[in-house]
Amino acid sequence: PEFDLVIRNGRVATASDVFDSDVGIAGGQVVALARGLGPGAKEIDARGKLVLPGGVDSHTHIEEPRGGPTRNADTFASGSASAAVGGTTTVIGFARQERGGSIAQGVAEHMARAAQSRIDYSFHMIFTDPRPEIMEQEVPKLVEAGHRSFKIFLTYAGARITDDQALEVLAAARRLGALVCIHAEHHDLIEFHTRALLKAGLTWPKYHAWAKPMVVERECVHRVCAMAEALDVPIQVFHVSGAESAEEIERAQARGLKVWGETCTQYLVLTAEDLDRPGFEGAKYVCSPAPRSKADQAALWDHISRGVIQNVTSDHAPTRYAGADGKSAFGESAPFTQIPNGLPGLAARMPILFSEGVAKGRIDLPTFVSITATHAAKLFGLHPRKGTIAVGSDADIAIWDPARKVTITQALLQDANDHTPFEGIEVTGWPETTLVRGVPVVEQGKVVGAPGHGQFLPRGPYAMIKPRGVFPGGFNPVDGVPA
Ligand code: URP
Ligand code: ZN
Ligand code: ZN
Ligand code: ZN
Numbered sequence: 201p202e203f204d205l206v207i208r209n210g211r212v213a214t215a216s217d218v219f220d221s222d223v224g225i226a227g228g229q230v231v232a233l234a235r236g237l238g239p240g241a242k243e244i245d246a247r248g249k250l251v252l253p254g255g256v257d258s259h260t261h262i263e264e265p266r267g268g269p270t271r272n273a274d275t276f277a278s279g280s281a282s283a284a285v286g287g288t289t290t291v292i293g294f295a296r297q298e299r300g301g302s303i304a305q306g307v308a309e310h311m312a313r314a315a316q317s318r319i320d321y322s323f324h325m326i327f328t329d330p331r332p333e334i335m336e337q338e339v340p341k342l343v344e345a346g347h348r349s350f351k352i353f354l355t356y357a358g359a360r361i362t363d364d365q366a367l368e369v370l371a372a373a374r375r376l377g378a379l380v381c382i383h384a385e386h387h388d389l390i391e392f393h394t395r396a397l398l399k400a401g402l403t404w405p406k407y408h409a410w411a412k413p414m415v416v417e418r419e420c421v422h423r424v425c426a427m428a429e430a431l432d433v434p435i436q437v438f439h440v441s442g443a444e445s446a447e448e449i450e451r452a453q454a455r456g457l458k459v460w461g462e463t464c465t466q467y468l469v470l471t472a473e474d475l476d477r478p479g480f481e482g483a484k485y486v487c488s489p490a491p492r493s494k495a496d497q498a499a500l501w502d503h504i505s506r507g508v509i510q511n512v513t514s515d516h517a518p519t520r521y522a523g524a525d526g527k528s529a530f531g532e533s534a535p536f537t538q539i540p541n542g543l544p545g546l547a548a549r550m551p552i553l554f555s556e557g558v559a560k561g562r563i564d565l566p567t568f569v570s571i572t573a574t575h576a577a578k579l580f581g582l583h584p585r586k587g588t589i590a591v592g593s594d595a596d597i598a599i600w601d602p603a604r605k606v607t608i609t610q611a612l613l614q615d616a617n618d619h620t621p622f623e624g625i626e627v628t629g630w631p632e633t634t635l636v637r638g639v640p641v642v643e644q645g646k647v648v649g650a651p652g653h654g655q656f657l658p659r660g661p662y663a664m665i666k667p668r669g670v671f672p673g674g675f676n677p678v679d680g681v682p683a
Pocket of ligand 1: 261383486487488515541542
């Protein structure tokens, strides 16, 4: 046969085009796009189905050690299975530096864990302690080895760095050619609210949202955009949760800055009211930033449809709710400050975005492909190998039934968590078969890909994150020379 695999009679969608075509695959790559292709050793009939680029989820916490007593529920084997169940074929996770420790060691540990991934992967390096010897001696070699993005937190006691340190990380990224992703919330303002709430006895999960109202995020998004502007460094702001911070991203873009905003599935379908569900159920919705309002959801869709927010990730951060007795493992009356932050969402991401976005007419199909795959691949230096269906691209493909109606349940998602915040949501459209480099990882909803099939994706220099060469003061403070 001419091909290893032919996907026949489907409708292919990319971030720019939708067209009827067979897909010919050989050596793990797409090698032909046309109707009436010759025979394949294997064939899949995709009549009535969409043939989509596999998702690129660029914000995932899989098998990542947590600071406290709770554990990340997933291993790379379970997390990557769940991702593929939802049509995702590439995940970018995090390699973390422990305070006082080495980032090189953090990267080595995460690489060892990720060896069990069923889908392809890369890492952002988290700096919790960006002291000069780390940034000067360890980081250049790691960037050279393909770890071309950094993550910094401006809040969380165990992870946050100061603005001073953030500026040093931004400067290092500019010198080395890496993209900085930022968790932007005003730490001291959160702490001030939190102390007052605890003192007033307001400890229930819903007060998590009271501890970090939108102003906390909006101020910090503005601040990091200003730092990025002053040092002329491209950034991506993580988890933009609603209107006011989306506005900050839009203003930065209007000034010509390379500032990109990411939002996550949860901010499009959950609200702060979910934190106030009966009993201790609200604990299952504690994430940062906090879920906002219906108006914020609408504002996010508006900014997505206008291309201001171009990437929607899961921020998958799974913690099991139940201990051995079935009750909350972190206590049925624990104050919100003791509930681990973050929601699981790898598998639910693409179905919810397809259903809420395409099926409900908020965005078109190319925009769906862009926000779930293509833009993230471009932004993180993986395109055109990942994030599209084109001759020469990896055959990472989700074969999608656009008409199938599914009610989301935890069991369907096949991660290692014990609940989903999206339980009971009805979606139209579901991925049936997911291929990674031409090999089925999920077939008709069943996980068939082996742990270890996934490959590390080193990322080389790329044009999209090249600094603009524009400094507000006419002086380049990163290199200490006139601009
Ligand atoms: O609440 C969240 N988002 N937890 C995961 C870690 C992070 O902040 O991205
Ligand atoms: Zn974050
Ligand atoms: Zn706006
Ligand atoms: Zn995160």
